[in-house]
Amino acid sequence: MRKLKILRTCGNKVILKRLDYKSEILKQIMGLTVSELKNINFFENYSDNHLRFFSEISSVKEFKVKEILFEQYDQLSDLYLLLEGTLSLGISLAKEKRIHLSSIQPGQLFSWSAVFEPQISTAWVMATGPAKVLAIDSKKLRKKFLNDCEFGFLTISKIARTISNRLSDTRFHLMNRLTI
Amino acid sequence: MTNIYKVLRATVEEVIDESPIIKTFVLIPESPFKFNTGEFIELSLNGFGEAPFTPSSSPLITDKLEITIMKTGYVTEKFHQLKSGEVLGIRGPFGRGYPVEKFFGKEVLILGGGCGLAPIRSLLFALEDVKDKLQRIILCYGSKSPSDCIYKPLFSRLNRIDKFETYRTVDKPEPGWKESVGVVTTLLDKVRMKIENTVAVVCGPPVMMKFGTIRLLEMGYKDDQIYLSMEKNMSCGVGKCGHCMMGEFFVCKDGPVFTYEEVKNTPDLWK
Amino acid sequence: MRLQFYSGKMNNLYRINRGDWHRLIQSLSVSSYNILAPVRNNGGIDYTIINNETRDEIVYNEAKPATPLKMFFLPVKLNVTRTVSDAKKTIIIGAPACDIEGLKLLDLIYLDEKFSDETYLSRRENTLLISTDCYCTQEHCHCTTYGINPYPAKGCDISLSSDKVDHYLMTWSEKGDQFIKELASSGQIDQVDKNKIEVISEQRNRTIKSLSEKNESIPGTEITGTIVRESGREIWKKYSSKCVSCGACSAICPTCTCFLLIDRPGFEKVKQLDTCQYPAFERVAGGEDPLKALSNRFKNRYMCKYAWRPKRYNVIACTGCGRCIEACISKINKNELIMELI
Numbered sequence: 001m002r003k004l005k006i007l008r009t010c011g012n013k014v015i016l017k018r019l020d021y022k023s024e025i026l027k028q029i030m031g032l033t034v035s036e037l038k039n040i041n042f043f044e045n046y047s048d049n050h051l052r053f054f055s056e057i058s059s060v061k062e063f064k065v066k067e068i069l070f071e072q073y074d075q076l077s078d079l080y081l082l083l084e085g086t087l088s089l090g091i092s093l094a095k096e097k098r099i100h101l102s103s104i105q106p107g108q109l110f111s112w113s114a115v116f117e118p119q120i121s122t123a124w125v126m127a128t129g130p131a132k133v134l135a136i137d138s139k140k141l142r143k144k145f146l147n148d149c150e151f152g153f154l155t156i157s158k159i160a161r162t163i164s165n166r167l168s169d170t171r172f173h174l175m176n177r178l179t180i
Numbered sequence: 181m182t183n184i185y186k187v188l189r190a191t192v193e194e195v196i197d198e199s200p201i202i203k204t205f206v207l208i209p210e211s212p213f214k215f216n217t218g219e220f221i222e223l224s225l226n227g228f229g230e231a232p233f234t235p236s237s238s239p240l241i242t243d244k245l246e247i248t249i250m251k252t253g254y255v256t257e258k259f260h261q262l263k264s265g266e267v268l269g270i271r272g273p274f275g276r277g278y279p280v281e282k283f284f285g286k287e288v289l290i291l292g293g294g295c296g297l298a299p300i301r302s303l304l305f306a307l308e309d310v311k312d313k314l315q316r317i318i319l320c321y322g323s324k325s326p327s328d329c330i331y332k333p334l335f336s337r338l339n340r341i342d343k344f345e346t347y348r349t350v351d352k353p354e355p356g357w358k359e360s361v362g363v364v365t366t367l368l369d370k371v372r373m374k375i376e377n378t379v380a381v382v383c384g385p386p387v388m389m390k391f392g393t394i395r396l397l398e399m400g401y402k403d404d405q406i407y408l409s410m411e412k413n414m415s416c417g418v419g420k421c422g423h424c425m426m427g428e429f430f431v432c433k434d435g436p437v438f439t440y441e442e443v444k445n446t447p448d449l450w451k
Numbered sequence: 452m453r454l455q456f457y458s459g460k461m462n463n464l465y466r467i468n469r470g471d472w473h474r475l476i477q478s479l480s481v482s483s484y485n486i487l488a489p490v491r492n493n494g495g496i497d498y499t500i501i502n503n504e505t506r507d508e509i510v511y512n513e514a515k516p517a518t519p520l521k522m523f524f525l526p527v528k529l530n531v532t533r534t535v536s537d538a539k540k541t542i543i544i545g546a547p548a549c550d551i552e553g554l555k556l557l558d559l560i561y562l563d564e565k566f567s568d569e570t571y572l573s574r575r576e577n578t579l580l581i582s583t584d585c586y587c588t589q590e591h592c593h594c595t596t597y598g599i600n601p602y603p604a605k606g607c608d609i610s611l612s613s614d615k616v617d618h619y620l621m622t623w624s625e626k627g628d629q630f631i632k633e634l635a636s637s638g639q640i641d642q643v644d645k646n647k648i649e650v651i652s653e654q655r656n657r658t659i660k661s662l663s664e665k666n667e668s669i670p671g672t673e674i675t676g677t678i679v680r681e682s683g684r685e686i687w688k689k690y691s692s693k694c695v696s697c698g699a700c701s702a703i704c705p706t707c708t709c710f711l712l713i714d715r716p717g718f719e720k721v722k723q724l725d726t727c728q729y730p731a732f733e734r735v736a737g738g739e740d741p742l743k744a745l746s747n748r749f750k751n752r753y754m755c756k757y758a759w760r761p762k763r764y765n766v767i768a769c770t771g772c773g774r775c776i777e778a779c780i781s782k783i784n785k786n787e788l789i790m791e792l793i
Contacts, residue, residue, distance in 0.1 A: 041372070088361060100353055102362030105370035128358075165365070165395070172363045172391040176324065176351055179387055184566045185531040187718045227716035252738070269718040386739065413735050415712055418566035421725070422709030423732060428759035448741050 031058040032134065040134075041107050042081055042158060050151055053144065058136040063087075063127040069111075074121045076114035078135040079159075082106050085131030089123050098124065102169065109162040114138035184418050187224055187269025188213065190245065192262055198330040202295060203260055204236065204248045209270060212242035217306040218277025218299055218409065218437045222417045223247060224269035225262075229255040232274075232414040234436070236298040236331075238305030245270070248298040248330065274417035275436050278303050278407065283379050284313040289371065291392045292321045293364055293384025297330055299409055300383050304338065311343050318371050319346040322364030322388070326354045347371065364388060365395045375400045383409045390450040393440055403441035410435050410443070454558060454575060456605045456624045464645045465620040465631055471639040472618050477506050479542070484579075487523070488544035489516040495589070498545065509544070512586045512613055514601075515772055519705035520550035521557060524574045525724070532719045535573045544611070546582045549594045549770040551606040553705035559764045560708065570722075579630055581620075582607035586654050591773025593666040593786065599770055601658045612651040619648060669786050670793065672767050676758040678792045684746070690788050691749035693781035694728075700752070700775035701726035706760070706768050707752075727751050753785070 034051040037043045043051060060083065063069060070076060072092055087104040104110050104125065113121050115138050145152035190207040198204055215221070217239045224230040237246035251260045262268075280303075288307060292300045300319070307317050319338065323329040329348065338344040347367045349360035360367060364384075380401055382392045389408060396406055412424040412431040419433035427446045429435065434442075443449055467475075480486045486501040490508040497517040499505050523543060561571040582603035585592075594601055603610035608627035612619045620640070622628045634640055670678070701707040702724065709732075711725040725732065728748055734740040742748045760768035776784045 041369075086360075100361050102366055103349065103360035105360070105366060107372075108369050165369075165398075168391065168395065169363050169365050172365060172387065173351060175387045175391075176363070183532060183569050185712070185720045185722070189718070224714055224718055226718055227714055229714050230712060230720075411735055413733050416710070418568075419563065420560055420566075420568065420708075420710070421712065422727065422755075423725075425733075425755070425759065428763040 031055050031060060040081070040083075042109060045154060046151075053151075054136065057140040058134050061133050061135050063131045063133065065127060065129055067127045069125040069127065069133070070121050072121055072124045076111050076119050076121050077138055078111060079109065079114050079138050079141060080111040080125075081109055081134040081136070083132040083134055085127065086129040087131055087133075088126050088128045090126075091123050098126075101173070103128070109159065112159050112162055115141060115156075115159060185271070185416075187271050190268050190270050192264050192266050192268065193244070194264055195262065198248065198332075199328050201251045202248060202328075202330050203251075204246055204330075205259070205262065205268075207245045207247060207268065207270070208243065209245060213245055213270065213273075214242050215239055215273035216277040217280065217302045219273035219275045220414065220417070220432075220436060221245075221247075221270050221272035221274070222414070223259075224271070225255065225258055226267065226269065228258055230269075230271075230415070231255050231259075232417065232432075234299035234302065234409070236301040238309075239302060240305065240309060248295065248301075250295045271417060274414075274432055276434060278306070278381065278437050280306050280310065283307070284310070285315070285377075287315045287373050287378040288317045288381065289373055289378050290317070290319045290381045291364060291368075291383070291388075291396075292319065293388035293392070294323055294328070295330065296384030296388070296409070297321060297334075300381070301331055301334060303381065304334075304344075308341065308344075311341075314343065315377070316373075317344050318373070319344070320349075320364055320367040320371065321346070322349045322351070322367070322384075325350050325352045326357050345371070363391070365391055368395055368399065379405055379407060381407045386411065386450050397440075403444055404439045406440040408438050408440060408443065410438055412436075454562070454624075456607075457622070458605060462645065463622045463628060463631070464643050464648060465622070465635075465640050466617050466643045466647065467620065467640045468617055469613065473506075473509075475634055475637065475639070476501065476509070476544075480506060483540065485539050485541045486544065487541065489513070492517070496545075498543070511545070511611070511618075512583050514585045514587055514589045514592060515547040515549060515774075516545055517703075517774070519703060519772070519774065520546050520554060520580075521705050521708060523578065524554075524557065524571055525561075525708050525710075527724045529570060529722050530715070530719060531568075531570050531722045535570055540577050540579065541574075542579045542581060544581045544583070546580050546603075546607060547585055547772070548582060548599055548601055548603045549592075549772040550705045551580065551582050551603055552594075552597075552599050552767065553770045553772075554606055555766045556706050556760060556764055556768055557708060559766065579609070579626060580607040581609045581611050583611045584613070584651065584655060585658055586613075588658060588662055588665075589773065589777075591776040591784075591786075592662060592771065593669055593773055594771040595659060595662040596666050596669045597672055597767050597769060597771045599767075600655070601662060602655050612648065612655075614651055614654075619643075619651060621645075621648065666771075666786075668790060670789065672757055672761055672769065675769075675789055676761060678789070679750075679753045679757050682750075682792055686788065686792060687746045687750040690783055691746040693783055694745060694749050695780060696728050696730065696745060696748065697780055698726040698728045699778040699780060701728055703774040703778040705770060705772060705774070706756070727755070753788075 034055055037051050082104050084106055088100050089104055090099045090101045092098050110125055113119055188209055190209040192205055193208050194206040196204040220232050220234045222230050223233055233247045235245050236248045249256055249259050251257055290300055335346045338346050349362055349364055349367055353361045380396050382389050393406055410431050414424040414432045415421045417432045419430040424431040480501045487498045488501050488509045489496040490499050490505055495517050496510050496513055561568040584602040605623055608624045610621045709725050711723045713721045713723055715721055733742045742751055756768045
């Protein structure tokens with residue numbers, strides 16, 4: 001399915017650009033300032049230089065209710081952080097049969113698969129209300145890891161914490177099903 | 181000297197359906213009954229059986245007692261058949277409840293699951309009474325599904341009170357559910373606490389208490405900041421019959437409220 | 452706790468001829484006291500009610516009766532909500548030192564300040580305990596392992612030692628002194644200097660020597676507690692493979708008192724002896740049972756006896772009486788297990 005976006009008008013001509021449905025629907029191209037980043041838990045322990053780097057490689061995106069951010073098995077290019085609103089994460093057993101597993105809360109990381117080969121999503125994520133998300137360019141992030149090991153280790157540790165929590169919550173969920 | 185095995189009679193005034201398997205019984209004791217939040221009672225069905233429950237009503241009210249009971253077995257099934265007007269027996273209060281004075285000046289984070297909300301409801305009433313001495317009170321509650329969520333009016337009432345915030349989540353959503361989905365630990369990222377000045381209260385089924393406690397420790401809470409309400413087979417309630425022993429502790433006397441610090445070395449703590 | 456005993460300075464020592472004592476007991480048994488004393492029974496000795504038929508059969512100073520003392524204060528089944536009536540006073544003669552020591556733990560459990568058990572207290576108060584020296588031992592006696600001597604000390608009302616001619620009665624409480632005063636009116640009891648107790652010290656020492664030699668390698672409470680705590684699973688699986696969860700060890704143990712509360716009409720409650728050896732002892736409403744596996748139940752009793760109770764109450768819980776070894780259907784010997792753990 002292709003979405004058409006009106007880029008600009010020129011006289012009577014309307015210039016249309018075909019957009020692939022997977023590419024970003026940009027409303028705001030600006031990212032967040034360093035001081036705004038400092039208010040977010042995830043950015044604790046980073047130096048101001050690191051925060052400036054994040055500010056340069058990230059942007060804020062907005063999503064409407066029922067918008068799909070990405071599907072299970074999609075190729076991912078951004079690491080996401082939920083700033084405001086509500087998202088739902090889940091898996092699909094069959095086409096159109098979506099299982100809602102968990103909500104993503106503001107402050108939480110998702111789309112972490114974008115950082116690691118083969119960059120394939122493990123779940124779908126959908127907006128269940130209006131949502132604002134910080135999108136961090138994972139290609140630029142990975143390049144930085146190779147140059148700045150301290151930054152790399154710190155970031156990977158934080159991502160690992162998210163994955164670990166996700167795994168722990170999944171096991172908790174499983175135990176609920178198995179024991180009661 | 182009072183006989184520790186004799187009951188105080190109480191009449192059932194009302195039976196409230198909370199969920200398909202949970203009911204709340206409003207009891208009128210024949211004389212005023214005082215308890216501290218978190219302490220428990222042994223409730224007797226005349227000639228049939230006795231079981232331990234933590235009152236879910238406010239400790240400030242002494243002429244009425246609310247007990248929430250989940251149908252899980254022989255005795256609780258009989259409780260569920262009770263009608264208003266029937267007479268029950270109460271022994272207690274027993275045990276060590278929540279030390280509310282130790283929460284003064286702090287933020288209180290309460291993690292509740294399933295039927296664990298019953299003792300927490302009583303704690304919330306007690307905290308409401310002293311909220312001027314507290315910084316913030318946050319309740320994170322998880323149930324299996326929206327129908328399994330008990331005390332439905334409680335959440336909207338609390339959200340209207342200054343200093344209280346509540347968040348709910350369900351394992352399995354139903355159509356129309358607008359709040360979070362997932363296990364209760366997923367709510368912990370949502371609430372931003374000053375961890376060094378917070379007490380965490382965890383109450384629910386053993387699986388939930390285990391995962392909840394582990395997550396809190398990973399987040400930086402110290403062992404003595406986490407308050408647990410241990411469930412064991414309490415019978416006599418007075419530290420004699422031995423059924424509730426957990427290592428050298430009697431849950432009925434030294435608990436049911438413990439800090440994680442006190443019980444962390446108990447073998448098979450979460451069984 | 453309302454029971455008071457002398458610690459050693461206030462005791463008084465009395466002497467009475469054995470024949471005179473026997474006649475005194477005869478007259479008491481028909482008057483205001485129930486008297487229980489050991490007689491020969493089934494190859495051992497056990498308590499029986501002393502009356503005209505049994506009073507000539509009382510056996511003195513011959514190790515422990517089969518019934519532990521706890522049975523008189525914590526009967527197998529008892530309605531605990533009926534008001535306690537003023538019962539006839541009871542005298543128990545022949546309580547061994549191991550059982551007297553065990554009573555210390557029972558008093559701490561049942562007579563705690565906040566929740567004192569009325570029925571237990573009234574039985575304790577209405578019973579006069581005459582404990583006796585042991586001048587011989589049974590196969591599995593090992594009280595000395597746990598710091599207990601085979602002769603009574605603080606905890607009884609009167610301790611009774613004997614030589615060929617006389618009984619020596621040392622009082623350990625006001626109740627004991629009071630009782631002696633009542634008897635003294637008959638003129639046959641003399642108060643003697645406390646040092647006179649030395650006459651039977653030779654007999655006492657002989658008993659201690661034989662116990663120490665037989666049991667010298669068995670470790671005491673603290674070491675046993677540590678090795679049980681740190682043990683792996685294999686040894687418990689091995690020893691519990693023969694266990695059938697009959698609960699005889701708990702039933703006969705002087706310090707096992709766990710019970711079930713059974714409801715009766717009218718909100719009455721019956722207290723019945725129970726044991727962690729039975730399945731579902733710790734099962735909770737949700738269905739989880741930490742002691743579901745037999746080997747876990749089997750280990751639980753050792754942990755309770757050697758680690759948890761001593762830690763909580765600061766007294767010993769196993770008194771080395773050895774009754775559990777004698778009672779076990781499968782002949783499981785706890786000392787064999789403990790020695791294998793070292």
